[in-house]
Amino acid sequence: MGEWKNGLFGCFNNFGICIITYFVPCVTAGQNAEKAGVGGCVPCAIVSMLGCIGIYFMAKTREKTRELKGIEGSFMMDCLMSWFCPLCSIVQVAQTWIFED
DSSP: OBOOSSOTTOGGGSHHHHHHHHHOHHHHHHHHHHHHTSSOHHHHHHHTTSHHHHHHHHHHHHHHHHHHHTBOOOHHHHHHHHHHSHHHHHHHHHHHHHHHO
């Protein structure tokens, strides 16, 4: 099993994604979900803004990304990351997809 290419606080490794996620996190969350195969970009972007449902959705996107990329972790950790550091978590997933594309 592998590890994340960027740490949770490695947001500034790609300043563009960092700024977009800071101002419109739903866009990056939707793109992540679409790449992970969790759903379409627009519906997922909307769901990501719905409080606890959004946290669960972001955690599922992290979980699916981990599974597809062979990254170690657990769904519980994905939930905690999505709850306590949501923007950093979204950027970390986005960077994983960018570096692999």
